[in-house]
Amino acid sequence: MTNTNHSTERQPTRGVSRRGLLLGAGGVVGGGLVGAAAGYSVASTAAPAAPGDLQQPVDVSPGVANTQVTVSHPYGTDTIAFYGPRQAGVDTPQQAHAIYIGLNLKDDTDADRLSSMMRLLTDDAARLTQGRGALADLDEELAAAPARLTVTFGFGSEVFDRTRPELKPAWLKPLPTYGIDQLDPAYTGGDVVIQIQGDDPLSVAHARRMLLKDARAFATVAWVQSGFTHARASRPDNTTMRNLFGQIDGTGNPEPGSERAERIIWGVGQGDGGGTKNLQPWIDNGTSMVIRRIAMNVDEWDELDRPAQEGVVGRTLGSGAPLTGEHEHDAPDFEALGPSGFPVISDISHIRRARSDDPDEAMFRRSFNYDEQPAASGDTLHGQTGVSQSGLIFVAFQCDVEQQYTPIQDRLAETDHLNLWTIPIGSAVFAVPPGCQPDGYIGEALFA
């Protein structure tokens, strides 16, 4: 088994010879040549013995500068470490598929039973993410190719009420009610969230089944949301995802592992007086997760011409560059004026309204597209007709929802040209507890 831990510094993953990998691994699937951002280790496990499965020796790429995670192929046996001070799946390089499960606790799930549930689910997650079957998992072959599977748990208000209410973060409550919202209970709220992410839809589906199987004694399913971005290895690994409007989505994200990302996601440096506010992380190595389901009216969006679409967002569709720039990551120039004297980037464009002058008003986005079975012909569902039922599972991580997320959402809800083609139809807020060690379990601080 090859297992490399890279530091959080960004550097090309050089220094591993292909020859060494091919010759040294002796029939093991080529892999392990994988660096990860933000301190997560990514490993490639040995191939299982089943013929026809993952046994074939293959070549691996030698690593490309400027790419955080290089590709091993077949990548099914790539794993992301489960145990650690922080939960994986937050600033881990984004996977291709995700399922979000909202659970409601049963009435008789008291602190003791909740603790049992979290021990059980933690054990399942620790096994499945490393390519092993869950306890009593008969179909272990479905677990053998985790493909960077991660499982991340978050807690709603009710979990704290049933355990240690004094630890409940002040921001752990529904977002303010916005005039643009048309929230559907089918995608709103929940006491516990399980975020399952991975590069293989089969492994993600299997993890969902195993986790729900063990959760059902303690909780009922409030909602399930499935999403995707582009398939792994279909684009270079650092390609920013596109949503179903064709827009590049997530450009402004801080670089995982950077000082800024550490501050925004995990609150590192906040509370030290180093920022404009004196934010207190609710708990070390924890964060918060906001999940918004945004229906996108692709039919009406299609009626805009391309310059109009780009004006609404403030970025070009091709490269994702701001209308005042050339490349995706160029800083937008909101002062620049066009030939007619109006700003090149409109004051009501999405990019302008989302931008804050306060550097602590920022989030880390990790969104997935959804594309469900359309409503029956003639019906309209969330503003969408029988052609599409598509949109975005918008997921944001930040240390403090009220200080970092809500001001941006307030501004966008008030004015954002994009609101004409989007409807928020689901909303949920969760506290993401720290990671755990092999002798512990996720959420253990609530049961101390």
Add this chain to the structure above:
Amino acid sequence: MTNTNHSTERQPTRGVSRRGLLLGAGGVVGGGLVGAAAGYSVASTAAPAAPGDLQQPVDVSPGVANTQVTVSHPYGTDTIAFYGPRQAGVDTPQQAHAIYIGLNLKDDTDADRLSSMMRLLTDDAARLTQGRGALADLDEELAAAPARLTVTFGFGSEVFDRTRPELKPAWLKPLPTYGIDQLDPAYTGGDVVIQIQGDDPLSVAHARRMLLKDARAFATVAWVQSGFTHARASRPDNTTMRNLFGQIDGTGNPEPGSERAERIIWGVGQGDGGGTKNLQPWIDNGTSMVIRRIAMNVDEWDELDRPAQEGVVGRTLGSGAPLTGEHEHDAPDFEALGPSGFPVISDISHIRRARSDDPDEAMFRRSFNYDEQPAASGDTLHGQTGVSQSGLIFVAFQCDVEQQYTPIQDRLAETDHLNLWTIPIGSAVFAVPPGCQPDGYIGEALFA
């Protein structure tokens, strides 16, 4: 642009040096090192100019013996030819994602309008599969990475009734009613089917949207089914898919391009008196598609132990080998007896019941898993509870449904141990017309 056409012979794709590809392509995404079964060409198009998209030069694998399609990475620009004597997507190497759309023709969609619809959809499919935007597609970036996208059309009985009834194949009608069926209109019937397959869920979703957008003037959506198998490049490319019971699924398939596959799928050699029956292909280079939606009760399946699960199917779960063999593709020995004198492979096992002594009773399977949002807690949906709503989109191609498919289905419906854990909830039969040339369109023979 690199574009190679390989013959239908199976051979390792040697002889292309990595150095040549890396140095010769000058910034173009490495690719084109791709052979395909059954005469379809697979090509890799040049990267579009958008920064951050598909521009990064990368390494490619030199090809692995015994694998039909080698991997180019990123593979987003890989394409499968649309034009040709046969439609793609039937015996093309299986992609990772699929969407099936059943359409019902509107009352005023007469032969003329139907012809217009098929011209329009053919043009969309020809463009999208080659990485170009559909007509009036503003979000062409979503089309730029087709990742082996194919679009395949099939016609139900109604299409013939409105055009040339005399060409309607005798087998183009609903399957017999089986006692095991619990057919749901939401997954049954339909006048036209569009099968969209590809390795990238984003490209598949975009194609669905573009095709439905153009179809809606002529037809309404009867049903949509989305499925998946393991992600591309996560396993070696010739790995047989696993279903959500953990079983390897599709082992007995004839090898695309082989004499047997040509006969079974396309009727080549049938009608020449070379077989046990004198089957007539309904039309040269056409075939039939049966789509059955099979709900799988994974919860109750989980209650079986592993030997019991293997006994039900007649194959081991690990390798997929028959219980009398060692490897997936070993021929089962139905005569072999176990220590207690009973057959090693039970007479009511799935593998035994599915096997026919008539070599023309055979189909080409191309199935995908589905894993939908579970029913609300406490509810039961198609025998499934709030944990899973999972199963198989079972798709079979064969020249003649009645001669090749129905006898097997009859036998399985009568007795198949697996029936205890599966329920057919959808069923549809379509005629798949031949392919077309750039100056034609799919189905043109019906409008001649």
